[in-house]
Amino acid sequence: MGNGKGEARRRGAGRPRAGQEPLTRERILDAALRIVDGEGMGALSMRRLAADLGVNPMSIYHHLPGKDAVVSGLVGVVFSGMRMLPSEGLPWQERVRAYAHAHRGIVRSHPNLALQIVSNAAAVSEAVLSGAEPLYGALEETGLPPKTIVRAADSLVDFVQGFSLGEASNPSGGFDIGSELLARIETQPADNVPALRRVFEALGEEGARYDFDAGFEVGLDILVRGIEVIAAEGARRERPG
Amino acid sequence: MGNGKGEARRRGAGRPRAGQEPLTRERILDAALRIVDGEGMGALSMRRLAADLGVNPMSIYHHLPGKDAVVSGLVGVVFSGMRMLPSEGLPWQERVRAYAHAHRGIVRSHPNLALQIVSNAAAVSEAVLSGAEPLYGALEETGLPPKTIVRAADSLVDFVQGFSLGEASNPSGGFDIGSELLARIETQPADNVPALRRVFEALGEEGARYDFDAGFEVGLDILVRGIEVIAAEGARRERPG
DNA sequence: ACCTGAACACCGTTCAAGT
């Protein structure tokens, strides 16, 4: 016993031999992302990760301090890949929308990581640094005071994250909002949910499938219009004649 | 061996004896919520839960099919406690705000459960049934078509959930947005984050602490105003003269 | 420096058995 255990190619202890790629933080995170993307967060364990890398579980600890570090490293990797279409010359409304789409795109391309992306405060802070510059650039042009710019930016990010989380945790594409929900509404005692009933019955078959793309656009529209309104009010207050 | 193990009062196997409260789904969820509220999600295990109840770990499985069921049961319990101040006669804007505050209040009162609340799709669906009636009632008065009402409601809920998640994962009260973030912005190479720098430098000491209450109001304001705008546009489109 | 083996203190859950 000792050698040739399973598919691991590595034989002895000690340094990697010439020709073998050494273990690095990057290689570890790559392998971890493959596991999470392919099989979900539940499949990620230090032991499984080590097995995929052909390495002893403890070797990982020389490059990352623990499992938490692996997970937040993953979030960092994913967010650092955020790219926006250049939208320099466009009006701020378009630039805000471009940011929102890029942010949603990141979460959507790694649905199994969505929960960590959205909840990892450190990663969000990282995202502000690396990705939110265009958002702040756009919002500066509204003329709102700095404090309100920050709050508007946060509101937009909160919406995008809330939306993306819902999107990530639902079966691919649109999901049927009509059938199950309407059935449950209709079995409600007496009618203690009259408005819900009216709205969803009016939707009927036509609106049975929820369209995430259209829903995102409506939400974005509401936010951008809302920002326009408070910006206009602020300006009117400054020179009220 | 056999009897008197630790603090568990229960002695023999079989049915609970007279005078002992029997194990129920409700008692299990109560105990689980106490653990999560007090020590966080990481402290919740079937074995720990059983110990707190003075019961064999396996006994729980007779009332709930597994750990996942315990967690989503928890989310259900918490959401079923959502209560709104009655706001029947008020304008729809006020009623939308009341709903948002109630929803935020639920998440805020169980910060350690925030992640599950926000991500548990089944619970969200449950929340729609039990709690969103007032929101739909309010939004009906905007005159928007049913499909847009659903999307506006979802956008509001997405914002509230995104906001609440950020709030729950940050140290109590406001957190300092200025010090750490500004320090990192200022160490950025060259100046590839000019807008961020301008905004956060203008905030300075005054805005160093993030005020969650004020931030929530601004976000709500943006959303309500935005809904007003798209509702007005829809009405204008219907009778364009 | 970098990697390993064995061990520790846990998990959730199945299954057969008790009353």
Added chain:
DNA sequence: ACCTGAACACCGTTCAAGT
């Protein structure tokens, strides 16, 4: 019906040892 004990197949991480 309701509860239990032992066992199975896992975890993350510490620690001392190897090269």
